[in-house]
Amino acid sequence: MLTRADVEKVALLARLRLSESELETLTGQLAQIVGYVDQLAEVNTDGVEPMAHAVEVTNVFAEDSVEPSLPREAALANAPRHNGRGYLVPAVLGE
Amino acid sequence: MSLADLTAAELLDLLDRGETTSVEVTRAFLDRIEAQEQSIGAFLRVEADRALVQAAGVDAKRRGKQRVGLLAGLPVAVKDVLCDRDTLTTCASRMLENFRPPYDATVVAKLKAADAVLIGRTNMDEFAMGGSTENSAFQVSRNPWDTSRTPGGSSGGSAAAVAASMTPLAIGTDTGGSIRQPAGLCGVVGMKPTYGRVSRFGLVAFASSLDQVGPFAHTTKDAALLLEAVAGYDARDSTSINRPTPRYSQSIDEPLKGLKVGVVPEHFAAGLDPEVEVAVRQAIDVYKSLGAEIREINLPHSKYGVAAYYVIAPSEASSNLARYDGVHFGYRTEQTEMLAELASERKELLDAGDTKAADDMDTALVRMYRRTRAEGFGPEVKRRIMLGAYALSAGYYDAYYLKALKVRRLIRRDFDEAFAQVDVIAGPVTASPAFKLGEMVDDPLAMYLVDLYTVPANLAGIPGLSLPCGQTQSGLPIGLQLQAPPLEEDRLLRAARMFEQATNWNKMRPPKT
Numbered sequence: 001m002l003t004r005a006d007v008e009k010v011a012l013l014a015r016l017r018l019s020e021s022e023l024e025t026l027t028g029q030l031a032q033i034v035g036y037v038d039q040l041a042e043v044n045t046d047g048v049e050p051m052a053h054a055v056e057v058t059n060v061f062a063e064d065s066v067e068p069s070l071p072r073e074a075a076l077a078n079a080p081r082h083n084g085r086g087y088l089v090p091a092v093l094g095e
Numbered sequence: 096m097s098l099a100d101l102t103a104a105e106l107l108d109l110l111d112r113g114e115t116t117s118v119e120v121t122r123a124f125l126d127r128i129e130a131q132e133q134s135i136g137a138f139l140r141v142e143a144d145r146a147l148v149q150a151a152g153v154d155a156k157r158r159g160k161q162r163v164g165l166l167a168g169l170p171v172a173v174k175d176v177l178c179d180r181d182t183l184t185t186c187a188s189r190m191l192e193n194f195r196p197p198y199d200a201t202v203v204a205k206l207k208a209a210d211a212v213l214i215g216r217t218n219m220d221e222f223a224m225g226g227s228t229e230n231s232a233f234q235v236s237r238n239p240w241d242t243s244r245t246p247g248g249s250s251g252g253s254a255a256a257v258a259a260s261m262t263p264l265a266i267g268t269d270t271g272g273s274i275r276q277p278a279g280l281c282g283v284v285g286m287k288p289t290y291g292r293v294s295r296f297g298l299v300a301f302a303s304s305l306d307q308v309g310p311f312a313h314t315t316k317d318a319a320l321l322l323e324a325v326a327g328y329d330a331r332d333s334t335s336i337n338r339p340t341p342r343y344s345q346s347i348d349e350p351l352k353g354l355k356v357g358v359v360p361e362h363f364a365a366g367l368d369p370e371v372e373v374a375v376r377q378a379i380d381v382y383k384s385l386g387a388e389i390r391e392i393n394l395p396h397s398k399y400g401v402a403a404y405y406v407i408a409p410s411e412a413s414s415n416l417a418r419y420d421g422v423h424f425g426y427r428t429e430q431t432e433m434l435a436e437l438a439s440e441r442k443e444l445l446d447a448g449d450t451k452a453a454d455d456m457d458t459a460l461v462r463m464y465r466r467t468r469a470e471g472f473g474p475e476v477k478r479r480i481m482l483g484a485y486a487l488s489a490g491y492y493d494a495y496y497l498k499a500l501k502v503r504r505l506i507r508r509d510f511d512e513a514f515a516q517v518d519v520i521a522g523p524v525t526a527s528p529a530f531k532l533g534e535m536v537d538d539p540l541a542m543y544l545v546d547l548y549t550v551p552a553n554l555a556g557i558p559g560l561s562l563p564c565g566q567t568q569s570g571l572p573i574g575l576q577l578q579a580p581p582l583e584e585d586r587l588l589r590a591a592r593m594f595e596q597a598t599n600w601n602k603m604r605p606p607k608t
Contacts, residue, residue, distance in 0.1 A: 007481065014413060014484040015420070016477055017465035026481060032540050033482060037402045040498045043505065050500030051507060053304045053334065054290035054556020055581075060333040074197035078424035087422050090430060090459040 002031040098123035100604070103169050103263040103317035110157070110168045117150035117157075117168025121212050124170045128215070128261045134608040136236045137246075137256035139175050140183060141215040146170065149212045156210070164210035165324045165344070171206055172256045172265040175216040176223055177308070178297035179203050186299050187231035188221045190425045190471035200297025201332070202266060202308050202325045209324040214262050217252030221473045222416065223273055223301045225249050226545050229536055230475040237532070238281060239605035240571055244529040247277030250311070254281040257311045258605055264321050265311040270302050271404050272524075272549025274309045275561035279524035279574025282563040282603060284318045284591070285311045289581045290556035291336035293322075294329030302411035303334075305404075305553040314601050315562060315591040319343035322584060341585045350593050351586065356382045357392040357517030362548065368527040374565025374573040375523045381597050382521065392513040392520065396505040397551045403506065404550040405543055406486050406499035413483030416476070421467030428466035437462055478539060507555040514580040519590045523548055524561045524574035548576060558584050562591050563600040572603070 004027045011018045018026065072085075081088040098106065098120050109115045125143050132138060153168040173179065176186050178196035180203075185191045199207070206213060220230035228236040228251035236251045238244040239259040246255035250267030254277035257265050267274040269287035278285025286309045293308040300306065310321035326340045358379055363372055383389055421427035437459060444453040457465060472480070486495040513520060525545060535542045552559035557578055564575035575594070579587035595601050 002485070006485070010481055010485045010488060012465075013488060014480050015417070015461065015464040015468055016472075016480060017462075017469040018477070022474075022477070026478065029478060029539055030482060030485065033405060033543070034485070036540055036543075037406055037495065037499075040399060040402050040406070040502055041494070043396065043399055043498075043502050045498065045501035045505070048501040048504050050497055051504035052500055054507075054554075055334055055336060062330065070197055077197065078194055080421060080425070080427035081430075089422055090434065090463055092458070092460050 002027065002034055097127065099127040099260045101263070102313050103320060104314070106169060106263060107167070117153045117212060118147060120168060121146050121150040121170055121214065124214060124262055127259070131259045131261055131608055134237065134242055135239055135255050135259050135261070136234045137217055137252040137259065137261060138172070138215040139185065139187065139218050139233060139252070142182070142213060146212045146214045153210045153212070164208060165320065166206065166264070167210040169211055169264060170214040170262045171211040171321070172215050172217050172253055172262040173203065173206070173213060174219050174250050174253050174265070174267050176219060176268055176299045177203050177266065178299070179213070179216070183216070184299070185233070186222050187219045187233055188471065188473070188476070189232045190419050192426065194425055196297070198297060201294035201329045203297065205325045205327070206266070211324070217250070217256055217265060219252055220249035221476050222299070222412070223249040223268055223270055224412070224475050224479050226272070226276055226542055227532070227535070228252060229532065230473055232473055235532060238529045239608065240282065241529065242608060243531055244571070245280065245532050247280035247529065249273040251277045253311050254278050254283055254285060257281070257283045257313060260604065263312065264317060266308060266321070266325070267311055268298060268306055268308050269553065270305045271408060271546045271553050274311065275524050275549050275559055275574070275576060276545065278311060278561040279576070280529040280572065282572025282600070282605070283311055283313060284315050284560065284562045284601070285309065286318050286322060286560040286587070287552060287558060288322060288326060288584050289336070289558045291334050292558070292582065292584065293326050294332040294335050296329055296331040300415040302408040303415060304411060305408055307553070315560070315588050315595050316344070316347050319347040319588045336582070338582065343585055343588055346585055347588055347592050349589060351518065351589050354382070354387040354519070354590060354593070355517040356387045356389050357513055357520040358389055359392055359394050359397070359520060359522055361394060361398060362522035366526050367523060370567045371523050371525070371527060371573050375521070375575055378564040378575045378594060379521055381594055385593055385597060390517050392517055394509040394513060394551065396502060396509050399502050400506060400551040400554060401543060401547055403499040403502045403554060404546065405482070406495045407503065407554070409479040409483035410486050410496050411483070413480045413487065416480055419468060419471060420464050426467060426471040428463060428470055430463065433462055433466050434459060475539070503554045506551050510551070510555045510557055510580070518579070518586060520578045522576050524576040528567050528571035528573060552578055557581055558587050560587050560591050562595060563603065564594070564598070565600060566603070
């Protein structure tokens with residue numbers, strides 16, 4: 001059974017911050033959805049290979065050729081904070 | 096009678112004969128948008144200025160006897176989930192409210208190369224998660240047949256825009272039914288091609304093994320034309336299928352001889368609205384009257400489709416949406432406020448003597464991620480990220496994700512066996528006609544169950560199409576779903592065309608609002 005503690009743990013894994021009321025609502029809703037999904041257990045899947053993709057193509061290789069890449073200005077243009085050379089984030093070290 | 100009341104094929108005919116211009120056509124649809132959009136809300140942005148410039152460019156090409164593309168001068172509306180270079184592409188999310196992609200999606204590039212007029216960007220459920228457009232962060236779209244009801248979703252804006260004749264053609268995406276369901280609810284044609292038929296490059300990812308781009312139109316003939324323009328191999332999408340694109344628009348009017356139509360008894364089980372059942376059974380009778388053979392087939396694992404889908408799609412979504420971290424692009428939480436919040440929480444814990452809790456607190460970077468995502472995503476997106484992160488987390492992976500992938504293979508096998516006996520499968524698109532806005536917003540599971548008839552095609556990767564096949568007594572459209580084996584879009588479109596030419600449902604238009 002999915003508990004509120006599970007939901008809090010998953011919220012951290014998913015890098016989401018949930019309010020008290022969101023935690024409460026989601027615990028109920030996720031438990032209900034997971035309860036529905038549990039019916040998968042009744043299907044006999046012995047010896048069945050998992051199917052990750054509808055088109056099972058593998059090893060798609062590209063030519064090893066140099067092509068133009070996104071210019072730095074274009075790559076940074078949508079960043080919330082940058083200094084023209086790289087992305088800026090809050091201090092990671094030295095706390 | 097306005098130009099906006101014509102189909103794409105009719106407009107193309109007038110344009111090619113020089114009886115009208117793309118500027119006139121585009122103006123007619125812009126006028127229709129002006130009159131209708133306020134009550135429908137299909138568009139997030141109407142790109143009137145750019146559209147008229149594109150239209151004038153195509154007209155000049157035609158006057159100069161230059162070669163023109165397949166969609167020369169025809170307006171096309173595009174779901175706001177496909178990158179359009181330097182033009183806002185929001186996915187109806189606060190997270191991408193100001194995002195201007197530095198490149199075109201392959202589908203958008205192909206539309207431009209086909210001389211289409213990009214008339215506007217359509218509303219959708221946030222990141223294509225939902226079936227009603229009610230999850231859009233910006234607005235709700237309304238069904239042109241009854242504005243108190245949903246147009247469906249997630250491509251509800253595209254379906255409503257075509258239904259209300261605000262554009263002759265539109266592009267949508269379908270991960271679990273997001274083209275076919277709104278097409279059914281709005282009384283237009285909508286098609287999900289075979290997975291890999293249309294490039295996903297530049298399509299903002301929701302569930303990468305399921306997402307597919309496809310057309311909306313009033314007729315299957317128009318849908319064939321739009322599919323032909325956007326389909327094809329693309330080296331930039333490693334799941335793209337390297338096969339030539341058939342000339343769908345050339346073969347569309349050739350009926351299929353000896354057509355075998357499969358009917359699945361499970362599709363008519365409890366829960367199917369009686370009016371929908373009658374309309375779908377009548378549609379099957381139309382095929383019989385056209386000489387098709389009707390055969391009963393079984394898809395025993397399809398009933399597990401929704402359960403498998405709501406493990407696989409959220410799992411892929413939780414992984415895909417990890418990119419929205421407030422660093423590279425998109426929304427970021429207010430940093431000063433965030434740091435102040437952390438400092439005050441820390442002080443509170445230390446004052447209470449709880450050094451352990453203070454040590455376990457989010458770092459500034461983790462808190463930035465968490466606040467950014469909490470503020471940037473709406474409730475349904477959070478729900479799916481949580482569901483996916485849970486299904487993929489240690490201890491649950493085998494029971495949920497791996498199990499769902501095995502069931503997925505069984506669903507595909509059912510289709511392979513069925514298609515050894517029949518050419519296409521016919522059935523309902525949804526169990527009910529368009530529901531009222533607000534009716535299901537507090538019941539996510541009920542909303543997920545709407546996808547019952549549409550998710551199996553995504554899981555199996557096969558093409559599916561919805562076309563109008565009737566109306567309820569209260570005047571709401573009813574859709575017929577046809578499905579075909581992988582890469583048989585040509586067969587699917589021609590089978591649908593046979594029904595369309597034998598009936599008048601595709602000619603029905605909603606009352607002007």
